[in-house]
Amino acid sequence: xxxxxxxxxxxxxxxxxxxxxxxxLLIHLIPGDPVSVMLGPxxxxxxIEATRRALGLDRPLHEQLFKFYARILRGDLxxxxxxxxxxxxxxxxxxxxxxxxTLSALFVAVVIGVPSGIIAAAYQGSLWDRAxxxxxxxxxxxxxxxxxxxxxxxxxxxxGWLPAAGYASILSDPLSALRYMVLPAVSLGFNQSALIARxxxxxxxxxxxxxxxxxxxxxxxxxxxxxxxxxxxxxLVPVVTVIGITMAILIGGAVVTxxxxxxxxxxxxxISAVLRRDYPVVQGVILVTxxxxxxxxxxxxxxxxxxxxxxRYG
Amino acid sequence: MALTLYRSAVLLALASVALLGFGVVTADAQKKGGTLxxxxxxxxxxxDVHWTTATITETLGNHIYEGLYTLDATNRPIPMLAxxxxxxxxxxxxxxxxxxxxxxxxxxxxTSDDVVPSLARWGKQSVYGKALFAQVxxxxxxxxxxxxxxxxxxxxxxxxxxxxxxxxxxxxxxxIAEKFAPEVKATEFVGTGPFKLAEWKxxxxxxxxxxxxxxxxxxxxxxxxxxxTAYVDEIRWQPVPEVATRVAQVETGExxxxxxxxxxxxxxxxxxxxxxxxxxxxxxxxxxxLNKKEGLMTSQKLRQAWQAAIDIEPIMKNVAGGHSEFYRxxxxxxxxxxxxxxxxxxxxxxxxxxxxxxxxxxQEAGYKKEPVRFMTTQEYKWMYDFALLTKQQLEDAxxxxxxxxxxxxxxxxxxxxxxxxxxxxTGIGAIYDPAHVNFLTASWPGWTTxxxxxxxxxxxxxxxxxxxxxxxxxxxxxxxxxxxxxIRYGDLAGLRAARNTTKGFDEKMGRVRFVNVWVEK
Numbered sequence: 001x002x003x004x005x006x007x008x009x010x011x012x013x014x015x016x017x018x019x020x021x022x023x024x025l026l027i028h029l030i031p032g033d034p035v036s037v038m039l040g041p042x043x044x045x046x047x048i049e050a051t052r053r054a055l056g057l058d059r060p061l062h063e064q065l066f067k068f069y070a071r072i073l074r075g076d077l078x079x080x081x082x083x084x085x086x087x088x089x090x091x092x093x094x095x096x097x098x099x100x101x102t103l104s105a106l107f108v109a110v111v112i113g114v115p116s117g118i119i120a121a122a123y124q125g126s127l128w129d130r131a132x133x134x135x136x137x138x139x140x141x142x143x144x145x146x147x148x149x150x151x152x153x154x155x156x157x158x159x160g161w162l163p164a165a166g167y168a169s170i171l172s173d174p175l176s177a178l179r180y181m182v183l184p185a186v187s188l189g190f191n192q193s194a195l196i197a198r199x200x201x202x203x204x205x206x207x208x209x210x211x212x213x214x215x216x217x218x219x220x221x222x223x224x225x226x227x228x229x230x231x232x233x234x235x236l237v238p239v240v241t242v243i244g245i246t247m248a249i250l251i252g253g254a255v256v257t258x259x260x261x262x263x264x265x266x267x268x269x270x271i272s273a274v275l276r277r278d279y280p281v282v283q284g285v286i287l288v289t290x291x292x293x294x295x296x297x298x299x300x301x302x303x304x305x306x307x308x309x310x311x312r313y314g
Numbered sequence: 315m316a317l318t319l320y321r322s323a324v325l326l327a328l329a330s331v332a333l334l335g336f337g338v339v340t341a342d343a344q345k346k347g348g349t350l351x352x353x354x355x356x357x358x359x360x361x362d363v364h365w366t367t368a369t370i371t372e373t374l375g376n377h378i379y380e381g382l383y384t385l386d387a388t389n390r391p392i393p394m395l396a397x398x399x400x401x402x403x404x405x406x407x408x409x410x411x412x413x414x415x416x417x418x419x420x421x422x423x424x425t426s427d428d429v430v431p432s433l434a435r436w437g438k439q440s441v442y443g444k445a446l447f448a449q450v451x452x453x454x455x456x457x458x459x460x461x462x463x464x465x466x467x468x469x470x471x472x473x474x475x476x477x478x479x480x481x482x483x484x485x486x487x488x489x490i491a492e493k494f495a496p497e498v499k500a501t502e503f504v505g506t507g508p509f510k511l512a513e514w515k516x517x518x519x520x521x522x523x524x525x526x527x528x529x530x531x532x533x534x535x536x537x538x539x540x541x542x543t544a545y546v547d548e549i550r551w552q553p554v555p556e557v558a559t560r561v562a563q564v565e566t567g568e569x570x571x572x573x574x575x576x577x578x579x580x581x582x583x584x585x586x587x588x589x590x591x592x593x594x595x596x597x598x599x600x601x602x603x604l605n606k607k608e609g610l611m612t613s614q615k616l617r618q619a620w621q622a623a624i625d626i627e628p629i630m631k632n633v634a635g636g637h638s639e640f641y642r643x644x645x646x647x648x649x650x651x652x653x654x655x656x657x658x659x660x661x662x663x664x665x666x667x668x669x670x671x672x673x674x675x676x677q678e679a680g681y682k683k684e685p686v687r688f689m690t691t692q693e694y695k696w697m698y699d700f701a702l703l704t705k706q707q708l709e710d711a712x713x714x715x716x717x718x719x720x721x722x723x724x725x726x727x728x729x730x731x732x733x734x735x736x737x738x739x740t741g742i743g744a745i746y747d748p749a750h751v752n753f754l755t756a757s758w759p760g761w762t763t764x765x766x767x768x769x770x771x772x773x774x775x776x777x778x779x780x781x782x783x784x785x786x787x788x789x790x791x792x793x794x795x796x797x798x799x800x801i802r803y804g805d806l807a808g809l810r811a812a813r814n815t816t817k818g819f820d821e822k823m824g825r826v827r828f829v830n831v832w833v834e835k
Contacts, residue, residue, distance in 0.1 A: 032723030036730070038359035038499075040367030041740060042441050042481065044757045045730045050497040082359055083516045084501050090516070152562045164562040165554065167518070262554045262563075264517040272357065272517065272555070275693075277723050 001305070008298050012291065019290040020072065020283060024065055027274075027282045033057070034081045034277040055081060068283070077287070078280035082273075087284035090269065095288075098265035100170050101188065101257065102250045104181050108189025109196055109246055114239065116193070117200020122227060124205060132197065139194025144253060148187040148260040155183060165262035184261040188253055192246045199242045203235035210234070236307050244300030248293050343817065346524075348833040349548040350816065352826075353560040353572040357516055357553045362500040364436045364443070367481045369743070373573075373826050374551060376538065377522055378419075379484030379505030382410060382429070383477035387537040387822065389652040389746050391477035394531070394539055395424065395485055395506060397459075399473075405778055408463040408472055409456070417527045418487050419510035426455035431491035433476075436483045439496035442750060443483060446475040449775070470778045474747040479538060479825060508544035508829050520551040535830050537823060545818070545832035564589055564811045570833060571816055573826055575809040576695065577635040583811050593639050594808035596651035596824040598741035600633070600700050602688070602801040603753060603760035607732035610686055615679035617798035618663075620737075623672035623711035626665040629703045630804035633696045642805035647791055648745045649805055651824055654780075655748055657788055662795045664802060672711040685716035689729065689738040693722040696806060697739040729759040741806070744824050748787040749775040753800050762799040 035051045036043065052058045056067075071078055077087035116136065120129040156164035162183055168176035207213065208231050216230050255267030262268075266285055273281035304311045354373075359366050363375035382396040393399075397411040416424045430453060437447030447453075449471075452464035463472065476483050487504050494500040503511045508530070509522035524544040533540040552569065554560045561579045564572040565586055575583075575591075583591040602620070604611040611617055627643060634640035645664035648655040686708075690701035698719065705715040718735070720728070728734040738759070745751055752758045754771055762768075770790045777783050794800070810826070812819055818831045 030724070031727055032721065033727040034723075036726040037723050038366060038368070040359075040369070040371070040481070041726065042367035042752055042758075044441065045759075046757065047439065047441075047497070048730065054495075054497050082357065084360075084499075085516075093515075094517075149558055152559065157562050157565050160566065164566045164568055165559045166563075166568065260556050260559055262552075262556065262559055264515075268517055268555070275721065275723060276359075 012294050023283055023286045027279050032277045037276050077284040080281045082276050082278045087280045094266045094269045097167050097263050101254050104185035105189035105250050108185050109192040112193035113196025114200050116197040120201045121204035136194035136197040139191055144191050144256050151183045151187050167263045184257045188257045200239050203238045207231040207235040248296050344832050346545050348546050350546045351550045351569045353552050353554045353569040355574040356555055360499040361503045363482055363484045364439050365499045372480045377509040378507045380507050381483040383473055384539040385477050385537050391473040392539045405468045406465045410461045412459040416506050416529050418506055419504045424506050425458045426461045428488045429461050429485055430455050431488050432485045433483050435491050435496050440481040442475045442478050468776050471749045471775055478746055508542050522549045542829040549828050571812045573810050577640055577809050589811050589813045592810040592821050596649045597808035598743045599805045600803035601742050602737050604737050607761040609736045611736045613679045615675045619672045619675035621798050622666045622668045624707050625667040626803050629700050633699045640807045644805050652746055657791050669711045676712050683714045685714045687716045687736045689718045689735045691722045691725050701739045764797050
């Protein structure tokens with residue numbers, strides 16, 4: 001297991017090397033320029049050129065790329081053009097909101113998705129099954145931003161139950177944090193619960209048709225025990241895989257939610273950075289996100305061992 | 315008769331008491347305290363107002379900093395940090411007396427030691443500073459409270475350049491003005507304004523608190539100048555990039571004021587009894603800037619054909635979401651809010667809606683259906699809308715338009731490269747003097763290099779007689795409509811919303827200012 005983990009972690013290096021190079025080239029090759037955005041609409045080309053020189057953006061691309069590599073090896077992600085602070089500081093400031101949002105949404109997705117899938121499978125073909133699957137179909141179809149805006153309109157503007165947007169740190173003010181997080185977590189989690197519900201249902205249906213289930217029932221094992229101990233445990237591996245994928249999707253999906261609910265997380269940071277062409281920030285966020293994706297996948301693989309004793313890594 | 319007189323006297327007395335009482339109530343209503351939460355479009359690139367022309371920096375910066383001059387309610391220059399000025403008989407030497415006892419937010423007194431390096435820095439970086447300092451031969455302190463500006467030639471733009479609110483001549487402490495080179499953005503923000511920067515958490519809020527030692531002028535509030543009072547303890551500027559969220563937050567009361575709203579929210583905001591929408595007149599006018607350096611639009615006849623073909627009113631109506639209060643049909647190159655330079659010229663070839671004339675001009679230009687690369691962006695809905703409608707109208711007249719929709723960062727980069735486009739969309743905000751019209755210069759994208767236009771611009775910068783200047787400006791306006799370096803569409807108002815608890819906001823000034831504003835909660 002340890003050897004496996006080391007091997008997997010080592011594969012992270014080439015993956016990240018490719019990611020940072022591709023991202024560097026892409027963001028520099030697309031049109032647009034941070035200086036033109038920063039200096040505003042009335043700046044003259046001469047002003048723009050002077051500031052480009054001051055930021056080192058007039059240097060050849062390969063020179064900038066090598067400087068970027070050298071900085072990364074020193075653990076330095078550079079300085080944001082816009083935010084007047086190191087990229088690492090900006091990332092650390094934004095990590096908490098994204099982490100809290102992603103985990104809350106994942107919680108919502110799992111709490112809605114897994115029981116829905118199990119209930120639908122247990123009562124296959126019933127009204128319950130149809131209703132839950134219709135709901136999950138809606139979850140897949142409804143765009144996240146539309147759902148978010150409607151949540152804001154009904155629960156904040158019309159009913160006044162919850163704040164429309166904003167963020168409070170869970171560390172300094174947990175109650176406010178909860179109030180701010182309900183709408184974004186539900187709107188982001190609802191979309192993803194649909195996928196989890198559908199996968200849970202099909203995996204449960206497959207497990208329920210196995211011989212050992214028939215045997216258990218023949219032995220007089222209770223329905224509850226059949227469902228949770230025998231069927232669910234065996235259906236869990238693909239469900240955990242989907243939850244892992246969902247976690248990764250949520251990090252990406254959080255971009256829209258963070259914009260709509262004005263949450264100062266990594267998603268909002270990267271959108272702003274792309275629009276402003278704040279190259280160091282874009283590169284930094286992508287590097288961190290790519291690392292998170294790889295680590296989540298690794299975490300899911302490790303979890304299999306605990307869920308299914310038949311799985312072994314050499 | 316006596317009874318009538320008696321009754322009139324009583325009524326008059328009662329009315330006086332009522333008026334006095336109302337006056338007292340109004341005065342009492344201006345109370346100190348509270349936090350004003352303001353939703354803005356996004357994060358400023360910096361709070362260094364010398365360094366950037368970004369409107370958001372202008373809005374925030376004008377609460378922190380002050381210049382020697384500012385603008386009154388009619389957009390004319392009035393003293394701010396200057397006490398007065400004198401001009402030599404030959405008009406080549408301006409001597410400015412500074413106000414005494416004005417403190418910076420760091421507690422230090424503002425003197426000529428700060429004014430000289432601040433404006434020297436501004437003169438090397440700012441659009442307006444550069445224009446002014448091109449005419450300056452010497453800039454120095456005479457004593458602690460007196461500075462002198464010697465000019466190479468007579469200038470009409472000294473005071474107005476010192477007064478413009480955008481990219482303005484803010485006075486920084488000497489240490490900051492000298493520490494940061496003009497092309498490098500300052501990262502320390504200390505001014506003399508009624509609010510001082512307390513905290514800046516990017517993408518969360520910028521917190522400004524009342525500067526208790528602020529020394530206000532004695533005059534009544536007047537435009538951006540006069541007596542300024544910071545009633546609220548704190549202004550919390552909150553960047554909320556999603557416009558629908560800004561609308562929702564002002565509706566719920568999470569924001570006291572929301573700026574830059576989409577016009578389609580107007581009806582919804584009007585129905586809310588707890589707030590009122592503000593139609594920000596004089597926000598900008600829509601413009602298609604034509605590339606005169608290379609490509610198709612170097613042909614004057616082609617440019618004239620574009621001008622002749624378009625029917626502006628339906629375009630403006632559509633861009634304004636059908637609300638007539640949000641657009642104005644006006645041909646003046648400086649908007650009505652700057653009354654001194656607003657022209658009302660008859661017979662200009664503006665909004666001609668003459669498709670036959672356009673077709674004839676296209677023929678005379680030898681136009682062979684080559685695609686005209688017209689660049690716009692969807693990041694600003696109004697820009698995209700007017701570009702799309704223009705495309706339809708121009709194609710009806712015989713043009714072929716290649717509408718290139720890019721993001722704003724790409725547009726502002728590409729518009730500096732003459733090979734990449736023939737025309738682009740943007741908005742022209744408030745202009746306070748004819749000499750400051752950027753689209754009539756050879757250095758701004760679109761490159762207006764016409765000798766007659768350039769000569770008149772240079773002459774206007776030198777001519778100090780207002781009547782002669784106005785005649786020159788009218789001549790320049792006629793020349794612009796003849797040579798067509800740009801296409802002038804209509805004026806578009808902006809939409810803001812304020813909670814009813816936000817009091818004292820000056821809706822007439824085009825820009826957002828929260829001095830003399832208080833909250834009642």
